Structure formats: structure tokens, C-alpha cells
Amino acid sequence: MEEIMNKNTMTGMMKKGWWKDAVVYQIYPKSFRDTNGDGIGDLPGIIQKLPYLKELGVNVLWLCPVYCSPMDDGGYDISDYYHIHPMFGTDADMDALIEKADEMGMKVLMDLVVNHTSDEHAWFQEALNHPESKYADYYIFRETEDGNPPNNWRSYFGGSAWERVGDSSRFYLHAFSKKQPDLNWENEELREEIYKMINYWLDKGLGGFRIDAICNIKKKMEYGIFPPDGEDGLRYIGDWILNQPGIEDFLRELNEKTFKPHNSMTVAEANVPPALLDRFIGEDGFFSMVFDFSYTDIDVPDTGEWFKPRHFTIKELREKIFKSQEHVQNMGWGAVYLENHDQNRSVNKYLPDEDIHYYSKTMLASLFLFLRGTPFIYQGQEIGMENIRMESMEDYDDLATHGQYARALKAGLSETEAFDIVVKRSRDNSRTPMQWNQSRNAGFSDADKTWIKVNKNYTAINAEQEENDKSSVLNFYRGLIRLRQDSPYSHILVHGKFVPYDAENDNVIAYERVSDDLGILTFHNFQDQNAEITIPEGYAEKIAGNYTGRCPENNRYCLRPYECIAFYKDR
Structure with missing residues (x-):
């Protein structure tokens, strides 16, 4: 990303498509990071850790919601779009974060x-x-004659998607929690209110937005x-509200009136069918990029009932990643990631519990950081943070987790079976405090009690300890990011074409990145045993790997357990 002198000149100075060079x-x-001792992270804590993020090599920061909110769903239930929730700090703290990040060459997404x-x-x-006011049409209300909900749609969080107003026969629609009423995008005045709010933040110098649940509007x-x-x-409500015909008109208007004039980076949480990708992320698409859930939700049934986990093979994972990469590069630009605030930790999802260690964690890092698209690293991923095992359901904060647990019991699972599934897939696995060091509460907070439990493994997995270990997960991430951001191979890794490679082993994922006469070939061994592979002629220079020593012999190479390795050739 080009360095910006100050937030007021940001829009005109950043090159078009600047987000392709970003690592988020x-x-x-x-x-x-909690700086005031209340057990809750805050904006001053983020400002305090900007040097750590700069050293990691990232240049875009995406913040989950910090707006005013009752926090029924982790801030995704916003009560005031224009102001910061006091638990996170002040409006001035948000301004300071945007400004200080700018000074360090980083942009902020909300x-x-x-x-x-x-x-x-x-x-x-x-x-x-005031049911007769204009605001009643800002939402979706329906009256019924029999006093029952208008239909039997299930919300994403479980239970009816309709909530009765008091003891009346009037209901409102909520695709998520009953405390998150859906807006009525058919109302033009509402849309203009939304655009006004978006431009308020972009005019402050915000780099753009990650856009939540946009395909439901x-x-x-x-x-x-x-x-x-x-x-x-x-x-399942998604059959009626996901990617419905006519959504393109809303999204085009949204882009034209907000994002496009500001040259904003936008990444949409949008499960887009391949046939529609061009409209979403093409040359004149609605967004810079979209997330693809096909491989990150590979363990979840299509109905979203993650209490019924589906099993997958590495071959299936490879096919989904390859399909995603090829579809996206034919249409536009993508966002690649392994975990976020809605996922469990990737090491626990993709790896057997007994095989979670330095080599398997760094292999996963290599797998996704060499892919085509803007990489998104979730906090703690860069130090190899893992799932937490809570002691009881009372320890879980996440609404969806409690909903899935209740549905699991209703489906006939025992309390133990349902709890074991929650431990594996709960969104709270990724929401435990960042593990900074070996001190109390992992250095996250000085409070007697943090808002959610700290993972007990923080004494072994923390940033301070890994800072001083050249062979740590953290320093492996730093090395791969430097390779992408500032090396002779940067152009290939950012702009090169993705080309699948057949490693002749169902537990090995391999692919090429190709640009003009240059190429990078990378292998990832998803098993606790060796795997023989063939190295095509010309790929002789090793540029990255999580093991030391050993070179290819006669175009053959033996991958060690959970080894990743990348070769370069000048074609």
C-alpha cells in the first residue's frame, strides 16, 4: 500500500486496487488488549499494540464492531452507528487509531x-x-389474523425468525437474534440514511469496510x-433471503454512493454463486472482494447445523480451495483466510488433535499465504492459538453456541455429546483473549476477571515467547509476509496466476503461482508421515519451508510429516 501523508489526502493518493497488495x-x-483494567479490550489497547502489528508486516487492520451496542451478539447489534461504545473507549480514541495507523502505513477497516x-x-x-411513523417502514413488520407468526422460517441463530410485539398480532422479522430486527432495504429513505452514515466514516479517513451479512438485504x-x-x-430462512433477485440494484447503488468515490477497500461476507461472482468482484463489481466459505465451513452441513458436524478429507479440502481460487481469479479478486471471529481455530479444524504442533501450524500458514488474493490473518493465528475447552455451558458467551447446543439436545444428543461438539466448533474458541505473554491473564488485562476465560495454554503459546524464538510460528508468519510484501517474489505472490498441481498424493496440497516466465511451486503435507513428490524441472531454488536441510534428488523429494516447502524457478 502506498504510504499516506494524512487522512485528508488519502482518497486521491491511493492507487486503484491498493488492497491487492495488502495483508489484513x-x-x-x-x-x-485491555488498558483500563475492566477485563475488556479497548481502542487504546489496539493503539498500544500498533508496533507489534507493524513488525508482523500487516498493513490493513479490520476491527470487529466497536459501535454503541447492547452487545447481544458481540456488537453486531448496533444501536448507534455514529459513536463508539464506552467499553472500547471514546470517539476521539477511534479518530486517534485511524490517524496513528495512517502514520505507520496501515489503514483501518470497520x-x-x-x-x-x-x-x-x-x-x-x-x-x-409509533407504528404509523416512517420508522415502522424502516423494518419488516407484519400483522397476522390468527395471531401466529407469518411463516415458519428459522432464524440463523435458531428459533422462529419472527418476534411478536408485546401481546399483539404484530410481528417483526429477524434473520439473526430477536434483538437484531432486519432493516427494510425496499425503503429508499432508509437506504439514504445508511449511505450518509457510511460516508461519515469514510470521510474520516477509514480505509473501508468488512461488510456483514450483506447478501440477506x-x-x-x-x-x-x-x-x-x-x-x-x-x-431455513436462507432460501428466501440469500442472494435474491434484485439484490444487485441495492448493491450497485450502495457502491456508487459510498465506496467507489472513496476508493475504499470492501470485503463482503457473501456466499456468492460462481455465476454471480463477476457482478460482485469484477472490474465494475460491487465490492473489492468477497469471502469464500466453501473450505472454511467444510465441516458444517449446508443447513448450518454445526452440531451435526460433517467429516471431510484433505482431498476434498484441496478440491474446494482449488475450485475457489480458479473461479475467483477468472472473475476478479478474492479474500483468503483460515479463521475469523465466526470460526473455531483453524489448527483444530484442519488437524488431528494429536498432530497440532509447530510443523502443522506453519504448514497451514504456508498453505493460505501463498494463495492468490488478499490474506486475512485473525488475531492469535500468527502465534498458533488453539481452541479452548470451557468447563460448562455457562462459560460460553456466544448466542449461536447456546442455540446450537439447544438444538443438539432437541435432536437427541446427550448433554456430554452436545457439549463436546460445542467445544470443537464454538465461535468463542476464536474470541478468547489474545495471549501476549506468560503474566497474569496472558498479558491481556490486569483485571481480576476477564469478560471471557483466558486459554490455559497461554504459558506455552504467547507472543512474547515467540518473539525471541527464531523457529516460532510467529516468526514463520513474519517471514512469509515479508516474502509476499518485500522480496524478489512479491509480484508473483500478489499478482501471479494460481495453477493447481497434482502432487499424486491425496494428503498433499500443491499449487503453482505463475507470472510471465516466473513461477513458485509450493507443497503442503497434511499427514504425520512422509510423502514422495515430483519436482518439475527448473524448480531448484527453495525459498521457504518449515524444515531445514535436504534438497531434491533427481526431481524427487520426500516431504516430512506436515512439511511445507516452496520452490522458485525463472522460466
Whole structure:
């Protein structure tokens, strides 16, 4: 990214498509660094750790929501878009973060949540208290004659997607929590309010947004009882609100009135069918990039019921990654990632518990940092943070986790079986405090009690300890980021074409990055045993790997357990 002199000149000075050269670091502010001793992370804590992030090599910071919110769903239920929640600091702290990050060559992204608001937002309170006001049409209300919900849609978090207003026959739609009423994007005045808010932040110098749940904003409203797809008698709401015809008009208008004039980086949480990718991320697409869930949700059934985990093979994982890479590069630009605030830790998802160690963790790092697209690193991923095993359901904060646990019990699982699944897949696995050092609370906070438990393994896995170890997961990440950002291979790794490579082993994922006459070939061994591979002629120079020593012999190479290695050739 080009260095910006100050936030007021940012828009005109950054080159088009600057986000292709970026490496993004996602921050869950509540769990990053607490500076006031209340057990909750804050904006001054992020400012304090900017040198650490600069040293890591990232140049874009994505913050999960820090707006005013009742925090029913971790801040994704916004009650005031224009102000910072006091638990995170002040509006001035947010301004300072944007400015100080700019000075260090980093841009800040905020989360943009405009499918819904909190039920405590002033608009919704007006809609409840004055049903005849304009604000009632900012949301989706329906009256029924029989006093029952308008249909049997299931919200993403479980339970009916309709909530009764008091003891009336009036209901409002919520695709997520009942405290997150869906906005009515058919209302032009509402849309203009949203655009005004977005431009307020972009005018401050914000680099852009990660856009939450955006593919739900167009609804196909139908009523009645539909054939249920679960034991609860309800039907998955996504069939009526995901990527519905007409959503393109909303997204085009959104881009034209906000993101495009500011040259913003936008990454949408949008599960886009391949046929629509060009509209979303093409030359004149609605967004800079979208996330692809096909390989990060590989362990989740299509219905989203992660309490019914599906098993997968490394061959299937390889196929999904390859398919994603090829589709996206034919249409535009992508965002690549292994974990985020909605995922469990990637090392626990993709690796057997008994094989989680330095080699397997660095192999995963190599797998995704060599892919084509802007890489997103989630806080703690760079030090190899792992899932936490809570002691009981009372320790879990996440709404979706409690919803899935209840549905698992309803489906006939025992409490022990349901809890074991929660331990494996809960979103709280990624929301535990960042592990900075071996001191109390992992150096995250001086509080007697943190908002959520600290993982007990912090004495073995923490940033300070890995800083001083040249052979640590942290320093491996730093090396790969430097390779991508500032090396003779940077152009290939950023702009080169993705080309699948057949490693002739179902537990090895290999691919090439090719640009003009240059190429990089990388291998990733997903098993605790050796694997013989063939190195094509010309690929003689090793540029990265998590083992030392050993060179190819006669175009053959024996990958060691969980080894990753990358070769370069000048074609």
C-alpha cells in the first residue's frame, strides 16, 4: 500500500486496487488488549499494540464492531452507528487509531452491519412506539389474523425468525437474534440514511469496510407453513433471503454512493454463486472482494447445523480451495483466510488433535499465504492459538453456541455429546483473549476477571515467547509476509496466476503461482508421515519451508510429516 501523508489526502493518493497488495489483520477488540483494567479490550489497547502489528508486516487492520451496542451478539447489534461504545473507549480514541495507523502505513477497516440494527436503535424504538411513523417502514413488520407468526422460517441463530410485539398480532422479522430486527432495504429513505452514515466514516479517513451479512438485504416475502427441514418444525430462512433477485440494484447503488468515490477497500461476507461472482468482484463489481466459505465451513452441513458436524478429507479440502481460487481469479479478486471471529481455530479444524504442533501450524500458514488474493490473518493465528475447552455451558458467551447446543439436545444428543461438539466448533474458541505473554491473564488485562476465560495454554503459546524464538510460528508468519510484501517474489505472490498441481498424493496440497516466465511451486503435507513428490524441472531454488536441510534428488523429494516447502524457478 502506498504510504499516506494524512487522512485528508488519502482518497486521491491511493492507487486503484491498493488492497491487492495488502495483508489484513483482523482484531476482535473485546479480546485484544485491555488498558483500563475492566477485563475488556479497548481502542487504546489496539493503539498500544500498533508496533507489534507493524513488525508482523500487516498493513490493513479490520476491527470487529466497536459501535454503541447492547452487545447481544458481540456488537453486531448496533444501536448507534455514529459513536463508539464506552467499553472500547471514546470517539476521539477511534479518530486517534485511524490517524496513528495512517502514520505507520496501515489503514483501518470497520465492520459494516446494515442488514439489521439492534432493537435498541432509535429507529426501531420509534417504530415500536409509533407504528404509523416512517420508522415502522424502516423494518419488516407484519400483522397476522390468527395471531401466529407469518411463516415458519428459522432464524440463523435458531428459533422462529419472527418476534411478536408485546401481546399483539404484530410481528417483526429477524434473520439473526430477536434483538437484531432486519432493516427494510425496499425503503429508499432508509437506504439514504445508511449511505450518509457510511460516508461519515469514510470521510474520516477509514480505509473501508468488512461488510456483514450483506447478501440477506433483499427478501422474497412469502407466507404460510413450509415443509420443515429440522426437528423444530421450522425451515431455513436462507432460501428466501440469500442472494435474491434484485439484490444487485441495492448493491450497485450502495457502491456508487459510498465506496467507489472513496476508493475504499470492501470485503463482503457473501456466499456468492460462481455465476454471480463477476457482478460482485469484477472490474465494475460491487465490492473489492468477497469471502469464500466453501473450505472454511467444510465441516458444517449446508443447513448450518454445526452440531451435526460433517467429516471431510484433505482431498476434498484441496478440491474446494482449488475450485475457489480458479473461479475467483477468472472473475476478479478474492479474500483468503483460515479463521475469523465466526470460526473455531483453524489448527483444530484442519488437524488431528494429536498432530497440532509447530510443523502443522506453519504448514497451514504456508498453505493460505501463498494463495492468490488478499490474506486475512485473525488475531492469535500468527502465534498458533488453539481452541479452548470451557468447563460448562455457562462459560460460553456466544448466542449461536447456546442455540446450537439447544438444538443438539432437541435432536437427541446427550448433554456430554452436545457439549463436546460445542467445544470443537464454538465461535468463542476464536474470541478468547489474545495471549501476549506468560503474566497474569496472558498479558491481556490486569483485571481480576476477564469478560471471557483466558486459554490455559497461554504459558506455552504467547507472543512474547515467540518473539525471541527464531523457529516460532510467529516468526514463520513474519517471514512469509515479508516474502509476499518485500522480496524478489512479491509480484508473483500478489499478482501471479494460481495453477493447481497434482502432487499424486491425496494428503498433499500443491499449487503453482505463475507470472510471465516466473513461477513458485509450493507443497503442503497434511499427514504425520512422509510423502514422495515430483519436482518439475527448473524448480531448484527453495525459498521457504518449515524444515531445514535436504534438497531434491533427481526431481524427487520426500516431504516430512506436515512439511511445507516452496520452490522458485525463472522460466
